[in-house]
Amino acid sequence: YGHWFAPRAILTGRIGSKALATSVSFMCERRKAFILTDTVVERHARSVAKDFQEAGFQTTIWNEAAPEPPIALAGKCADAMLKFEPDLIIAVGGGSTMDLAKAAWILYELPGYDLRAVSPLLPMGLRKKALLAAYPTTSGTGSEVTWASVLTDDSVSPPVKIALSSAEIVPDFAVLLPEFTVVMPCSFQA
Template sequence: MTRTKRWWFDDPAVKVLFTAGGASSYRGLRSHFLAPRTLVGAEALKVFFESSAPLFASRRVLLVTDEGMRSEAQKLISSFQKEGFGVEMWAGVAGEAPLSCIYEGVREAEAFGPDLLLAFGGGSVIDVLKAVWILYERPDLALNEVHPLKPLGLRKKALMMAIPTTSGTGSESTSAAVITDDEETPPVKISLMHPEIVPDFAIIDSRYALKMPAKLAAGTGLDALTHAIEAFISTWSTDYTEALALKAARLVFQYLPRSVASAQDREARHKMHIAGNLAGLAFSNAAPGLAHSAGHAFGKLFQVHHGIAVGLFLPYVLQYQSKVTSRGEQMARELGFTRNGEEKPLQVFLERIRLLYREIGGPLSGRELVDEQMFAAWFDELCRMASEDPVTTVSVRPINETGYRRFMEAVYRGQDITA
């Protein structure tokens, strides 16, 4: 299958730049840290109204969500209306953020003319709105013309707020939007990246995450853990991202089993909501890793939830990267899983991750998720898609399609990565 469109990651200059940026000699050179104005807890919206409402001249909010959150969104609408905002809701977001849905959202925005775009939902809802925002502000552009190194000039028509209702995608704080180009056959997952699409406001209120079913809490929690660990290993990490990644990982290990076990455990749900946000900030300001390139392809081809897919690859990626970096071992030590001088810190780290997976029903091998025939039928496509994913270029340890074939086979069988 060949894509008909060219995207930013097809630019040879980007490939060279990203690959160079992934080299370990460059660690610590990143000089910026991007984050939304982040308001946390039950008073978060109140603080927003008090401090930021004057920023909005026409006070028109387009609230974007999906069908499942429609009734929950009513309370939010009332809160905004009480503060004198005109609110229109569009609950048309479809899973996987397809282009067709994004175009529909743009039509809604153009018809209403909001100066605040509000995403209320999980990662797909937030990602759809980021893409809608770009096209609402820049009708002259096609999404495949968005390039992270070329200014977009957003924020002339609207600012963006994100209120996550799941705990782990971190999209409320990131400069990425994962969308699906459903104009291709078969549809292709695309990572849009641009520093200007970091939302202006993130509302981190765990009351909105109390309705997450256990499976979703587990999947999004594994996404958060993967963001934290991949951000720590990334050569784009800085002192800021390192601090965030460590705290996020600590919270996941401590609270994810409780959050999955009971939606009534408000403390655990709150801590996981914080963990998801911290991990999102960490990986957006460092870089994701191979669990994401492999997970994007695996999740797309076999319809596996993003967090479960990246979580599946995470321990194997730690093994793979350990041949060129000791960051995984360092993280294990920093998390207190092992002591300095202990013989095999990576092994201890992997055991701790597997223990967590057993507690929450996380996958330990690919065959727990996909049957053998299906895996064999799509194996070539899986490895090709993973090798073409832009995240592959920022890997600490390079990998090509042949490398992916060995890697995917081992993950499917649950075999250690030894080379």
């Protein structure tokens, strides 16, 4: 499981989203989806939530993602995940949201883990609690299909970026919905 270098499935369009919701429901015993997004694209997250609710999932939307996410925000998001206990995490947003989701997922699966210690050489054993799906709303970073995540360590001055790199953090599923990107400003589109 820990050696994926690409998502299990890349789906497109609203039909792809509904198909994922239906098919993944058989993999998720609790059928609880934690949807991570920001306030700018929360309306898209609500439409994703509807797809999963129609497939029998209980959903919650956490809309506190931010650009260049600090490590502490990953911890805050993971705390919300720990309270909700999802078996599916869904990131809806741009590269920063995807990166935050990957980091928070690690902390949800492994509370207290030092994100600075993430390495492609050290197995973490993710996917015991949840799978990860990514719905990008921008194009360019490719975070929905990569094994990298960039966070900001603001505990030092000046703040520095840290890169997390592990094949285990490649999302299980990527869903590309053109309607999510077409409404974004041209500067956010590749």
